[in-house]
Amino acid sequence: MKLHMAIAAAAAASVLLLAAASTAGAVTYKVNNEATSTAGGRRFDQEYGVDYAKQVLADASSFTWKIFNQPSPADRNSVDAVVLAVRDVGGIASTSGNTITLGAGYVAAITGNDFKTQVTGVLYHEVVHVWQWGLQDYGAHPWVYEGIADFVRLKAGYTAAGWVQPGQGNSWEDSYSVTARFFDYCDSVKPGFVADLNAKLKNGYNVDYFVQITGKTVQQLWQDYKAKYGN
Structure with missing residues (x-):
């Protein structure tokens, strides 16, 4: 009897853990540096980094949901992943669907002591385009x-x-x-x-x-x- 109760309790705990993991992992954040051979791509890796960028994407998404008053995933645009791609393209950044393109040339040309702050501001802006309604x-x-x-x-x-x-x-x-x-x-x-x-x-x-x-x-x-x- 005790063994059955223990197994049941363990199973219930596993279900709760899986549910929590599912909720926490509802949106994934991916960063691909496709411009590692450029000065901007190398600078992105050295001064910003993939892990830091992923955290910024997650933070910017949460902040956007707060501004949009969207506490539940059911309230939001249906997006499973937010993707950042650093590419050797002109311009600062652009967004198409769930993919943000960050220009390596822009990254290379940033001046001042607030490099991370400048890139983060751009990413916050672009993340909004992933989540906002009505882009049609x-x-x-x-x-x-x-x-x-x-x-x-x-x-x-x-x-x-x-x-x-x-x-x-x-x-x-x-x-x-x-x-x-x-x-x-x-x-x-x-x-x-x-x-x-x-x-x-x-x-x-x-x-x-x-x-x-x-x-x-x-x-x-x-x-x-x-x-x-x-x-």
Whole structure:
């Protein structure tokens, strides 16, 4: 009897452990350096490293889920793995599906003492593209999606040199840091604004989302934003 109870208890413990492992391993993070023969590829290995990059991908994913108010995997984009590939390509970085490409040339050219911080900021931005909804409308409204990605980067504390200051910019459609700063203002008007906007984007973009979330049109919000900072 005691033996049967012990076996049953062990089996139950194994099930719990397997369930925990399954939950913890729901998303895997992979890093492939395909540019080891280049200066940027070698620098990535020496000054950033595969293990560190994997941890950044995991941290950035968790932070994005928090910003998007997605505590459960059922709330998120269905992604089993986030992949970072360091490649000998032009540009800084890009994302296609679940794969982020980091340009080896960009890595090689980074100056300053905050090398890791600069790369991490880029990765946070790109990780958002893996998880955000509505990318089927990216081509028509890229500023919305880039603004959300930079908003997450902003809230994570990874702003970059050259970013505009709050209130700057000619239009909320200027994209990247201009739109991110504007979304930060919208988030102060209606806490959770970006989470609500991202959720609505699952069905495609509509400018009326601003009214639905905040009660104001995007034009009204932009005018209020500019007025707040004396612009």
